[in-house]
Amino acid sequence: MAKTEQKTGRNSGQTVNILLAVICIVLCALSIYFYRACDSLNTAVLSDDAELSELLAIYDEKSAELAEVTETREAFNDLDGKIAEIKEVYFKNAVKAEELARSGNADFKVCYLTFDDGPYVATTPLFLDVLEEYDVQATFFCLAKEGLDDLYKREKMNCHTIGNHTASHTIRYVYSSIDTFIKDLEENREFIQNLLGITTDVMRFPGGSPQITYSGLNRTKMIERIQELHYGYIDWTLMTGDGGGPYFMTPDEFLHNVVDYSADYDVISVLMHDYSNNTLACLPEMIEILKEQGYIFLPLSYDAPIVKKE
Numbered sequence: 001m002a003k004t005e006q007k008t009g010r011n012s013g014q015t016v017n018i019l020l021a022v023i024c025i026v027l028c029a030l031s032i033y034f035y036r037a038c039d040s041l042n043t044a045v046l047s048d049d050a051e052l053s054e055l056l057a058i059y060d061e062k063s064a065e066l067a068e069v070t071e072t073r074e075a076f077n078d079l080d081g082k083i084a085e086i087k088e089v090y091f092k093n094a095v096k097a098e099e100l101a102r103s104g105n106a107d108f109k110v111c112y113l114t115f116d117d118g119p120y121v122a123t124t125p126l127f128l129d130v131l132e133e134y135d136v137q138a139t140f141f142c143l144a145k146e147g148l149d150d151l152y153k154r155e156k157m158n159c160h161t162i163g164n165h166t167a168s169h170t171i172r173y174v175y176s177s178i179d180t181f182i183k184d185l186e187e188n189r190e191f192i193q194n195l196l197g198i199t200t201d202v203m204r205f206p207g208g209s210p211q212i213t214y215s216g217l218n219r220t221k222m223i224e225r226i227q228e229l230h231y232g233y234i235d236w237t238l239m240t241g242d243g244g245g246p247y248f249m250t251p252d253e254f255l256h257n258v259v260d261y262s263a264d265y266d267v268i269s270v271l272m273h274d275y276s277n278n279t280l281a282c283l284p285e286m287i288e289i290l291k292e293q294g295y296i297f298l299p300l301s302y303d304a305p306i307v308k309k310e
């Protein structure tokens, strides 16, 4: 009996030992499993950190690029404003240059080259080419012509002044009354404003300002009306003669009509037309001779002393 009990007790002990061993094995297995799981989790987190840092770096880089692009775009949005600022400074200096030339204390003279009645599809680009080649700015007294947008735009882009010469230039019509003249003048201002975004404030009367009186209109009242609308006007000092006089004149005669007299002045405006092939032919030599005579070339502005306000 005692032996049996002793045997039973030994068997129970063995069972407990086996159970403990199994528990130990299971615990070890679980430990290894959790250790591995934690390790792979750590690796994943570390790897995510690296990717996150990389993404943040790219984000910073792209943010900087975006800021730069936005700044550039804003500058472009305000391009007209910037051009207006530069033009203001430029024309202030141009006015001073003319005043200085008039005072006789300058070692230069001032020439305003002016071209009326355009633009013309066949010849205006050739005039613009010559002016570009000599890096000279001029003034184009334009009419309102449909279908020639690119020419008006090139005149503006090449920094020439766009002057107002009425929309139609039909002498009998525009000078039929002061109201009719103003209507035609304003129609051209609106045409150029819509096309180029600039307000013309320098004008030339078709046929010149004496045409007001020739047409039987009151000159003083006409000038008052254009002044109310903030226009200055200009006639001319010299001309090639391409505006209707004797058509048989050669380019050489056109040239001499200007350069034989220009030496007598400190400030001149030269009347030409950008439809004349003879004027085109003599223009390069005219520019060269005028330069030799000490002239610099400026585009007109409202404030230029040569532009009349009364």
Ligand SMILES: [Zn+2]
Residues within 6 Å of the ligand: 116, 117, 165, 169, 206, 207
């Ligand atoms: Zn004209």
